[in-house]
Amino acid sequence: MIDISETEDFDNGVAYDPFDTAPVRLTVDLGALSENWRDMARRSGGARTAAVVKADAYGLGLEDCGTALYEAGARDFFVAVPQEGATLRTYAPDARIYVLSGIWPGQEDFFFDHDLVPVLASEEQLAFWMSVIADRDDHPCALHVDTGFNRLGLPLEDALALADDVSRPASFSPVLVMSHLHSGDNPSSPLSRVQLEAFQQIAEAFEGIEASLSASAGIFLGSEYHFDLTRPGIAVYGGEAVNGMQPLKPVAKAEARIVQIREAAAGSTVSYGATHQLSRNSRLAVVSAGYADGYLRSLSGSGVPLRAGGTSGAFGFVGNTRVPVLGRVTMDMVIFDITDVPEGDVRVGDYIELFGPNIPLDEAARAGGTIGYELLTSLGLRHERRYIDAND
Known part of the structure; x- marks a missing residue:
């Protein structure tokens, strides 16, 4: 297992973990992975x-x-x-x-x-x-x-x-x-x-x-x-193997860092193409993830012709609250509506869960008109990764 090495901050001599400041990061629970495989072996x-x-x-x-x-x-x-x-x-x-x-x-x-x-x-x-x-x-x-x-x-x-x-x-x-x-x-x-x-x-x-x-x-x-x-595959990685059946333990959690929180007035629009117009005064979280990181453009909250007639878009999770994507996902950024999150429960620098224990992998995938397989295998190279085992 690869250990995350600490990096020295030469300005003040304090070591830091790059996982704690990464724009996008991925936690892989190897203990859950192993237990899922043992579960499939029993079955x-x-x-x-x-x-x-x-x-x-x-x-x-x-x-x-x-x-x-x-x-x-x-x-x-x-x-x-x-x-x-x-x-x-x-x-x-x-x-x-x-x-x-x-x-x-x-x-x-x-x-x-x-x-x-x-x-x-x-x-x-x-x-x-x-x-x-x-x-x-x-x-x-x-x-x-x-x-x-x-x-x-x-x-x-x-x-x-x-x-x-x-x-x-x-x-x-x-x-x-x-x-x-x-x-x-x-x-x-x-x-x-x-x-x-x-x-x-x-x-x-x-x-x-x-x-x-x-x-x-x-x-x-x-x-x-x-x-x-x-030959179990997707079930071991925490995805749905059978339509409508509860998956095994979640293995992967993808998160993106909030780089800005902004106030936006009712009637103003959000992201490329002005495809979403705000119906209320809103607080928006701009996070550093996009389709270059495997967070698919089809997960956009609106303005995606290839998902016409489908779902209204994906949700993230922050401050114990599900928050929707607004407007189009872009290459490096996506915007979430955090208006319903108490102000004290979210701030710049916090991480929004894109999928994981609170936003199931296949729920996120379906919001983009696809399957959990594609969401996992599309993860970009920019994710800082942390592997945890059963003893962590």
């Missing part, structure tokens, strides 16, 4: 439970989150690209690391050197892998089979034919067959069972090889969806 029953840490651990930091999940007991990990796998290998030395994008010519040495497992998702990747292992020692791989998503994966018929192909090289030794549910977040969808029945054919055809179908949402569908290995 997975007899299946082993992996951890999905692609996209820099959903924007929260691969090094720290990967380490915490490894220490919590995860020994199977999924990343999107091989570079993520190589980074993770430092912190998960004996883990099995699957690369969801598979392997391409020129990457062979990288995969072998870092002991990464390619997930083969097309005939082209499969043919290339066959040529690689013909010239090298055996190396594990995984097979991704399409059961109805029409995204990645071998067609079902081709995968079944491969299972019966007695001429395939003896050195071709997949350690996992997998697929992915497209509507697992909707428990009432009959299509998940259609995919389940297709995947059961694959699991039977590749008898003796571990099988994996369920990410976070699929785990909640019940034990018949669990097979040998589950």
Whole structure:
């Protein structure tokens, strides 16, 4: 875990923590992250439970989150690209690391050197892998089979034919067959069972090889969806895995500093385009966050055509009060209406929570017409980060 180092103020000799003065900051609760993973492991029953840490651990930091999940007991990990796998290998030395994008010519040495497992998702990747292992020692791989998503994966018929192909090289030794549910977040969808029945054919055809179908949402569908290995992602990071279901513990809290509090008269307008006109004399908090920090422009209080007919915009939290965004979010600034916050409860320099324990991640995301995944993975580089563990 990275410790926040104190910085010396050479004017007066006083050390300060840059987190305390950052324009935007992010607190990541590694204790909650670990407990969420253990929760999903319990829900997975007899299946082993992996951890999905692609996209820099959903924007929260691969090094720290990967380490915490490894220490919590995860020994199977999924990343999107091989570079993520190589980074993770430092912190998960004996883990099995699957690369969801598979392997391409020129990457062979990288995969072998870092002991990464390619997930083969097309005939082209499969043919290339066959040529690689013909010239090298055996190396594990995984097979991704399409059961109805029409995204990645071998067609079902081709995968079944491969299972019966007695001429395939003896050195071709997949350690996992997998697929992915497209509507697992909707428990009432009959299509998940259609995919389940297709995947059961694959699991039977590749008898003796571990099988994996369920990410976070699929785990909640019940034990018949669990097979040998589950792959929770968003649920571990505190997001909603199933529509309408209460998420697990919040993991991330994003905050922005108030740089100015200003009085504004009824009838005046707020932010670009004058899209919001004040109906009362108001107190406005200008905070140092914007779409350059991943606080999406679609979270604006008004004036966003792409969200026409949707919600009225996002809320923040300060002084024990929910406060709405007014007008458009800009690149580096957003304005909140703090008129209803008692004056003694908020001042310049305080922080407004953008999402976290008081403004749930997915509530904030829905206000911007999107999902928690996008809000997390859009976090900008300007956030000063603090990682806390279960003992902090």
